[in-house]
Amino acid sequence: MSDPFVLGGIPLTSRLFIGTGKYSRNTLIPEVVASSGSQVITVALRRVDPQSQENIMNYIPSQMTLLPNTSGARTAEEAVRIARLARAAGLGNWVKIEVISDQKYLLPDNSETIRATEILAAEGFVVLPYMSPDLSAALRMKAAGAAAIMPLGAPIGSNRGLQTKELLRILISEVDLPIIVDAGIGRPSEAAEAMEMGASAVLLNTAIATARDPLLMAEAFREAVSSGRKAYLAGLGPVEEAAVHSSPLTGFLN
Amino acid sequence: MSFYETVLRLEQLPYETLWKQFTAEDVNRALRKERLDEHDLQALLSPAAASCLEEMAQRAQQLTRKHFGHVMQLFTPMYLADFCVNHCTYCSFSSIYDFPRKKLGPEELRQEASVIAASGFRHLLVLTGESRKESPTAYVKDCVKILREYFSSVSIEVNPLSIEEYRELMEAGVDGLTLYQEVYHQETYRKLHIKGPKRVYRNRLDAPERGCQAGFRAVNIGALLGMYDWRQEAFFTAMHARYLQDKYPECEIGLSAPRFRPYLGEFNPDSDVTDRALVQIILAYRLFLPRAGITLSTREPASLRDRLVHLGITKMSAGVSTEVGGHTQTGGTPQFEISDSRNVQEIIDMLIANNLQPVFKDWDILTVAPV
Numbered sequence: 001m002s003d004p005f006v007l008g009g010i011p012l013t014s015r016l017f018i019g020t021g022k023y024s025r026n027t028l029i030p031e032v033v034a035s036s037g038s039q040v041i042t043v044a045l046r047r048v049d050p051q052s053q054e055n056i057m058n059y060i061p062s063q064m065t066l067l068p069n070t071s072g073a074r075t076a077e078e079a080v081r082i083a084r085l086a087r088a089a090g091l092g093n094w095v096k097i098e099v100i101s102d103q104k105y106l107l108p109d110n111s112e113t114i115r116a117t118e119i120l121a122a123e124g125f126v127v128l129p130y131m132s133p134d135l136s137a138a139l140r141m142k143a144a145g146a147a148a149i150m151p152l153g154a155p156i157g158s159n160r161g162l163q164t165k166e167l168l169r170i171l172i173s174e175v176d177l178p179i180i181v182d183a184g185i186g187r188p189s190e191a192a193e194a195m196e197m198g199a200s201a202v203l204l205n206t207a208i209a210t211a212r213d214p215l216l217m218a219e220a221f222r223e224a225v226s227s228g229r230k231a232y233l234a235g236l237g238p239v240e241e242a243a244v245h246s247s248p249l250t251g252f253l254n
Numbered sequence: 255m256s257f258y259e260t261v262l263r264l265e266q267l268p269y270e271t272l273w274k275q276f277t278a279e280d281v282n283r284a285l286r287k288e289r290l291d292e293h294d295l296q297a298l299l300s301p302a303a304a305s306c307l308e309e310m311a312q313r314a315q316q317l318t319r320k321h322f323g324h325v326m327q328l329f330t331p332m333y334l335a336d337f338c339v340n341h342c343t344y345c346s347f348s349s350i351y352d353f354p355r356k357k358l359g360p361e362e363l364r365q366e367a368s369v370i371a372a373s374g375f376r377h378l379l380v381l382t383g384e385s386r387k388e389s390p391t392a393y394v395k396d397c398v399k400i401l402r403e404y405f406s407s408v409s410i411e412v413n414p415l416s417i418e419e420y421r422e423l424m425e426a427g428v429d430g431l432t433l434y435q436e437v438y439h440q441e442t443y444r445k446l447h448i449k450g451p452k453r454v455y456r457n458r459l460d461a462p463e464r465g466c467q468a469g470f471r472a473v474n475i476g477a478l479l480g481m482y483d484w485r486q487e488a489f490f491t492a493m494h495a496r497y498l499q500d501k502y503p504e505c506e507i508g509l510s511a512p513r514f515r516p517y518l519g520e521f522n523p524d525s526d527v528t529d530r531a532l533v534q535i536i537l538a539y540r541l542f543l544p545r546a547g548i549t550l551s552t553r554e555p556a557s558l559r560d561r562l563v564h565l566g567i568t569k570m571s572a573g574v575s576t577e578v579g580g581h582t583q584t585g586g587t588p589q590f591e592i593s594d595s596r597n598v599q600e601i602i603d604m605l606i607a608n609n610l611q612p613v614f615k616d617w618d619i620l621t622v623a624p625v
């Protein structure tokens with residue numbers, strides 16, 4: 001079954017986006033790319049060091065769509081500046097806006113993110129804002145020109161899963177843009193659940209990077225995301241509170 | 255409100271009996287909690303916790319990997335000047351010692367910077383002794399402007415300044431501030447700081463907060479362990495960090511746990527901080543402040559540093575010289591003796607062997623310059 005996901009004009013067959021932070025060695029990155037089947041990879045511009053041999057960019061396979069992120073930005077201005085530098089450095093015109101002013105819980109600042117989305121979308125970037133799941137903020141990001149919305153499932157790196165499930169459900173049903181669940185997913189089953197709910201894709205880093213066997217975990221996520229997507233497309237049966245007889249009205253005929 | 259008010263309250267606690275009242279059960283309870291409070295911190299620093307170090311270490315490692323992954327940030331210090339008007343009883347730069355003092359001129363600075371940058375460093379910490387005459391803010395500012403050409407991030411460890419002065423330095427490109435209280439216990443503080451402006455306890459205590467108010471991205475604090483009872487000093491340090499973290503959520507608060515090292519003089523502190531004690535302190539910091547960066551300096555011996563990389567540390571210095579111009583010149587006076595004198599490549603190899611990724615660049619001050 002063909003089910004391509006077109007984002008920023010690029011058709012994607014994989015709905016698993018991965019990260020590049022937290023690995024014990026950069027040489028794991030191409031291996032994780034291969035086992036995850038992912039086609040989109042996010043990289044923090046702050047970690048890019050073109051003058052160094054160890055530059056993280058040297059490890060990203062060329063077929064990947066790069067999603068530079070503005071990690072480290074605390075204001076819209078910083079995010080804009082980082083995005084422009086990323087584009088000038090040849091990292092393409094996709095950008096994940098990450099504006100975090102709270103260093104304690106690392107929660108995104110939605111209002112600064114909206115401002116940055118406006119500026120960057122107007123400059124022709126494919127903007128993917130990372131946000132706290134809030135309907136009105138998501139609608140404003142859409143109006144500002146976002147290409148997709150990336151709400152968090154739980155705080156970054158927390159591996160707590162879909163703590164914001166109800167809010168994600170609302171975004172998925174109300175916002176007419178791809179919803180990519182970002183942050184918080186710790187288990188393949190949670191990725192599958194997000195996909196079953198109708199998320200267009202999921203992005204994760206910590207769950208793979210800090211697993212005992214990152215390659216096996218990447219594969220587990222690849223399968224979970226694809227299963228979750230299939231279940232969504234198949235149309236899940238309605239959930240019933242009590243067990244229901246398979247033919248409640250005609251069972252007496254047996 | 256300043257942390258000084260907390261100091262005044264914490265000073266009233268009956269430490270002699272307080273440490274004894276904790277049991278291993280209290281420590282285990284703290285280990286199961288999400289957000290630890292003041293009492294949990296005390297439990298983790300208490301003698302009872304000494305028997306729970308392994309459990310603490312497991313949890314600390316888990317938290318560190320979850321929040322920071324398998325990466326270790328590397329930086330190196332650069333001494334700009336060793337002039338100092340203070341007499342601190344634990345430091346070779348003290349004004350009572352007679353040796354030829356120096357400060358780097360622009361050319362020497364460039365040479366030093368290019369040698370350091372060539373070894374891979376992108377994050378630099380610049381230090382001076384405390385002399386508003388020989389190394390005033392304007393001098394530091396001029397140096398930083400040059401250093402920005404070589405490094406992605408420049409932090410300072412200089413005498414406490416006003417908010418305005420901190421702002422000025424930020425505009426010149428400084429993005430982090432390191433400032434150790436050295437000693438939180440007020441009476442001991444007065445005894446160890448014999449002469450000079452550093453005697454004013456409160457001016458130093460409030461300086462990290464002024465740094466937060468000025469808007470530095472990162473502020474790093476610490477107590478010089480060994481100057482007074484380590485449990486109490488570590489307790490005050492962690493409380494100070496929590497205070498800053500709660501009040502300035504936009505600033506990245508970090509901690510260091512430097513132990514006293516031999517220097518020019520004869521002073522020998524009373525309190526002996528053993529390796530076990532140091533480990534307990536670092537673990538308590540990590541558990542109490544799961545997201546705080548924890549820095550480990552070359553004051554510690556190589557063999558111990560190799561073990562500590564798994565116990566909560568997120569930043570390490572490497573390739574260190576504690577004398578002015580020490581990367582390109584000889585004949586300077588080191589501020590104190592370092593212990594891990596391995597070169598940068600050796601540190602990189604050690605990290606890789608420990609399944610950790612050495613990271614030289616994690617921020618770029620260029621990215622925050624006005625658009």
Ligand code: SF4
Nearest residue numbers: 338342345347348383
């Ligand atoms: S610790 Fe600092 S202030 Fe004290 S003597 Fe040394 S350089 Fe001067």
